Amino acid sequence: MNPRRRALLLLTAFGLLLSGILLTSCMGPDWSGSASGSGELTLYLTGTTDGNLEPCNCPGQPRGGLSRRSTLLNTLRQASGRGVLLDAGDVTPIVSDPIIDSYMVRSYGLLGYDAIVPGDQEFDRGLSFLASMQQPGGLPLVACDVTAGGRPVAPPWRRIERQGWSVLVVGLLGPQTMMLSEPDIRAQLEVIDPAKAVAAALADAAQADRAAGRRAPDLIVLLAHMDPQEREPVLSTIHGVDLALISTEMSRPGQVEQIGGVPTVYAPPAGRQIAAITLKRRRDGRPQVVDVQLHPVEQTLPRERKLWELYQAYTFDERQRTLTLVDKVGKIDLVESERCAACHRTQYDWWLKHPHGHAWQTIVREQRTGDPNCMRCHTTGFGFKTGFVSIERTPGLQNVGCQDCHQIDLTTHVAAKPPKNVPRVDPSLCLGCHTIANSPDFDPDVYLPKATCPPGAPTTQPAYHR
Ligand code: HEC
Ligand code: HEC
Ligand code: HEC
Ligand code: HEC
Structure with missing residues (x-):
C-alpha cells in the first residue's frame, strides 16, 4: 500500500474512531485533559469485580459499582486525558450466573475497556462463554499463554494508540491460577510456559509492526491474572516488558514494587477503587511510572445514566427469574406480620419501631424498590411461593417479618390448644441475612439481645381459649 493511501486510511480510521467515541459517550466528555499535552499517559486499572454490578449500601466496605465507576472514570479522564483502561480479570462472579455474567459483559462494553485479561472465573464458564464475550462489539480480551485445540482463546496482545503513546498490552494467565479452574474446562486447555508465550507474543x-511500517511501542505492559505465590517465579523469567499490572493483592494495591525485576502494580480489590498509573518518558525515551493513585468509587458519586439504566434492565430480568423459576415452597406459609399482632400486640408494636420492622423503608430511601437483590434480606421470603413479590401484590410482606425468625405456621399455631412447643428462634437464621458483606459487625452476643422481642402475654387468646 502506498504511504499516501495509508495515511488517508489512517485518517479516516481515526475519524471513525473519534466519532465512535463521541457517539458512544453520552456525556460527550472532553478527554483532552491538561496532562495529555505534557507527554504523560495514565493507565487506569481495575480488577476482581466479581460480578458486582451495583453495591447495596449495607454496612461493610463499599464495593464500588459500575455506574459510579463510570462517573469516576469520566472525571479522572477530564483531568488527565482518556488514558488506557485495563482490567486484570475475574469480571464475573465466582459462581456462574448467566444473567449477571451477560450484564457484566454489557456493562464492561459501555465502560469502554481497552484490554481485559480473562480471569479463572471467566474460564470457568467454558470456551463458548469466552467466545461470546468477544463477539463483534464485545470485550477486548487478551491472553498469550492459553490455547484450546492449538488455537489461542483470545488475541495474545493488543496495540493501543493514545495521547501520542503507542502501548502494547500482552495478556498472561498464571499457570497455577489456571489450575484453579474447573477440571473439565482445564482439560480442554493448553497452558504454555509463560516466558515462552510472552516472548512469542x-x-x-x-x-x-514491521509489516505495517509502525514504530516500536513506547510502552509494553504485561496484564496478568496470577496467584500470589507464582508472581515472583513467573515474572523473573519474563523479559522485555516495562510494567506488569497484576490481579488483586489485598494488602498491596497502589504502589510500584519490583517483582522478579519487573516494576509491578496490583489491581485494587473488589472493584472498590480505580488505580491510576501515570507514566512519562525518561530522557532516554523509556517509560517510567511517576505516580500511582487509588481513587475510591465512593457511594456519594452520582451514577452514570447509561450504566444505571442497564442495571435497571438487569433487575427486571433478575426479578422475572426469581419469581418464575424459583417458586420455592418453604417449610411454612408466610403471612403478614400484622396477622400476628391480633394476639401479640406488645411484640408487634416493638417490632414496628425496630429496624427489621422498617427494613423496606431503607430500600425506598435508597430508590431500589425494584431491585431483587435487596428483597432477599429486606422483605419476608422473597423467592418463596408464599413470600414477598411486590408492594402491590403482597402488601404486608415487605420488611423482615415475624416469621423470618419465628418459623411457625400460623394455621397450625392457632389450631394448637393452646399453642405449645413453640420452637425457639434459631440464631443461625440471622446469618442468612447478616452476612460478612452486609453486616460486618454482626456478633450474636450483641445483636441477639437487640433483636429479641419483649415479654408479654398474648393480648387475645385463640377462640378455643375463651
Ligand atoms: C389467635 C391468636 C394468636 C395468633 C394470631 C398468633 N399467636 Fe402466637 N401465641 C398465641 C398463644 C395463645 C400463645 C401461647 C402463649 C403462652 O403459652 O403463653 C402463643 C405463643 C407464641 C410464641 C411463644 C411465646 C413464648 O412465650 O414462648 C411465639 C414466638 C408466637 N406465638 C409467635 C407468633 C407469631 C410469629 C404469629 C404470627 C405468625 C403468632 N404467634 C400468631 C396466640 C396467637
Ligand atoms: C430476612 C433477613 C434478616 C434476618 C433473618 C435477620 N435480620 Fe437482622 N436485619 C436485617 C436487615 C435488612 C436489617 C437492616 C434493616 C434496615 O435498617 O433497613 C437488620 C437489622 C438488624 C439489627 C439492627 C442493627 C442496627 O444497626 O441497629 C439487629 C440488632 C439485627 N438485625 C439482629 C438480628 C438477629 C439477632 C437476627 C437473628 C435472630 C436477625 N437480625 C435476623 C435482616 C435480617
Ligand atoms: C444478604 C442480605 C442483604 C441484602 C441482599 C441486602 N441487605 Fe441491606 N442490610 C442487610 C443487613 C443484615 C443490614 C443491617 C446490618 C447491620 O446493621 O449490621 C442491612 C442494612 C442496610 C442499610 C443500612 C441501614 C440504614 O438504615 O441505613 C442499607 C442502606 C441497606 N441495607 C440497603 C440495601 C440495599 C439497597 C440492598 C439491595 C441492593 C440491600 N440492602 C440488600 C442485609 C442485606
Ligand atoms: C429478628 C428476629 C425476630 C423477629 C423478626 C421477631 N422476633 Fe419475636 N422473638 C425473637 C426472639 C429471639 C425471641 C426470644 C425467644 C426465642 O428465642 O425464641 C422472641 C420472642 C417472641 C415472643 C415471646 C415473648 C415472651 O413473652 O417472652 C413472641 C410472642 C414473639 N417473639 C412474637 C413476635 C412477633 C409477633 C413478631 C413480628 C411482629 C416477632 N416476634 C418478630 C426474635 C424475633
Missing part, C-alpha cells in the same frame, strides 16, 4: 507484535 512480543516477537509476533514486532513482526506485525
